[in-house]
Amino acid sequence: MLAVFGHTNPDTDAITSALVYASFLSRQGVQAQAYRLGELNFETAFVLRELGVDAPEMLPELPAGTAVALVDHNESAQSAPNITELTVTRVVDHHKLGDLITAQPPYLRFEPVGCAGTILLKLHREANLGVEPREAKLMLSAILSDTLHFRSPTTTPDDRDAVAFLAPIAGVEDVEAYALAMFAAKSDLGDTPAAQIFRMDYKEFPFGDPAHPDAVQHWGLGVVETTNPAYVFGRKAELLAAMDEARAENNLNGVLLSVVDILNETNRTLILSATEEKVVREVFGAETVDGVADLGNRISRKKQIVPALEKHFMPQA
Ligand SMILES: [Mn+2]
Known part of the structure; x- marks a missing residue:
C-alpha cells in the first residue's frame, strides 16, 4: 500500500491532493492510501465537511524503505520526519525543487501552475479517467484556496481552465461565493491559540x-x-x-x-x-x-x- 501525503502544517491542497491522488492511483491499479502530516486548518475542515469526506489519517511512523508518494511538496524540511529513509516513488508538485534524493528512478510530475490540484486534473484527463463530483470538488477547492480564487500572482491559465472544467461537475454554480465561504471559514479563528x-x-x-x-x-x-x-x-x-x-x-x-x-x-x-x-x-x-x-x-x-x-x-x- 503506497502512502500518499502532502506537506506538514497542511493546507487545503496538501490534504485534498493526497485524497485525490490516492484515489486516482487506486483506479489505475496502484493500491494507495492518503495521509496527513498535521491538523486541518479551518478552511480544509469546511471543505471536507461540505463534502461529507473524512480527513485522511495522520501518517504513522513508517519503517525505513517504505514506498511513499509526495503531493504538493518535495522538500525534506516540509515532509515526514524520516523522509530521507523512505523510498519516494512519486511526486506531484508545483513548488521549487528542493533537496529530494532518490535511490531509484521516481515518477515526477512538476508544473509551475497555481495548485497541485490543477496537475491532478491533467493526470485524469491524460488517462481518460472521468472525474467524479467528489474529486471535482476536492480539486476545485484546492485551486481556489491556493490561488485565492485567481487573486494570487501564482495563478496560471491552466488553473482557470481547471476551475471552469471542474465547477459544473462539482455542482458549484457560483464559484466566487463558494471561494468566499472557504475564506470566511479560514478567517474564523475564534480563540485559536x-x-x-x-x-x-x-x-x-x-x-x-x-x-x-x-x-x-x-x-x-x-x-x-x-x-x-x-x-x-x-x-x-x-x-x-x-x-x-x-x-x-x-x-x-x-x-x-x-x-x-x-x-x-x-x-x-x-x-x-x-x-x-x-x-x-x-x-x-x-x-x-x-x-x-x-x-x-x-x-x-x-x-x-x-x-x-x-x-x-x-x-x-
Ligand atoms: Mn499547493
Whole structure:
C-alpha cells in the first residue's frame, strides 16, 4: 500500500491532493492510501465537511524503505520526519525543487501552475479517467484556496481552465461565493491559540549555498490568509511571542509571519527582531513600524517572498 501525503502544517491542497491522488492511483491499479502530516486548518475542515469526506489519517511512523508518494511538496524540511529513509516513488508538485534524493528512478510530475490540484486534473484527463463530483470538488477547492480564487500572482491559465472544467461537475454554480465561504471559514479563528495560528500555514526553508552548510540560514515563514486582518493584528503581541518561541525551539535564523488580506490583496508582515527588520529592508525595501512591515502586494510566499530571500542569502558569483 503506497502512502500518499502532502506537506506538514497542511493546507487545503496538501490534504485534498493526497485524497485525490490516492484515489486516482487506486483506479489505475496502484493500491494507495492518503495521509496527513498535521491538523486541518479551518478552511480544509469546511471543505471536507461540505463534502461529507473524512480527513485522511495522520501518517504513522513508517519503517525505513517504505514506498511513499509526495503531493504538493518535495522538500525534506516540509515532509515526514524520516523522509530521507523512505523510498519516494512519486511526486506531484508545483513548488521549487528542493533537496529530494532518490535511490531509484521516481515518477515526477512538476508544473509551475497555481495548485497541485490543477496537475491532478491533467493526470485524469491524460488517462481518460472521468472525474467524479467528489474529486471535482476536492480539486476545485484546492485551486481556489491556493490561488485565492485567481487573486494570487501564482495563478496560471491552466488553473482557470481547471476551475471552469471542474465547477459544473462539482455542482458549484457560483464559484466566487463558494471561494468566499472557504475564506470566511479560514478567517474564523475564534480563540485559536497564537502558536497554532502561527503554525497553520508555516514552512521552513534553508537559504544559502548548500555546498557551504555552515553558511546556510534557516528561516521559518508563516502566512495567515484572512478576510479579517484587524483580528490578527489585534493579537500581535501574542503572535510575536509565539514567533519568538518557534525561533528558539527550531534554532532558526529568522521568522516572519505575513498577514495576507485576501480581499485587498496586501501583505503586512510581523517583524520579530532587528535581524528580520534588516533583511526585510534590504530585500523588500520595506521599513518596520511598530513590529509590522508593509510588503505591499506580495501576497505569494512561493512566488514573491521565498525567491527574493533565496537570492539574498545566495553568495554572489
Ligand atoms: Mn499547493
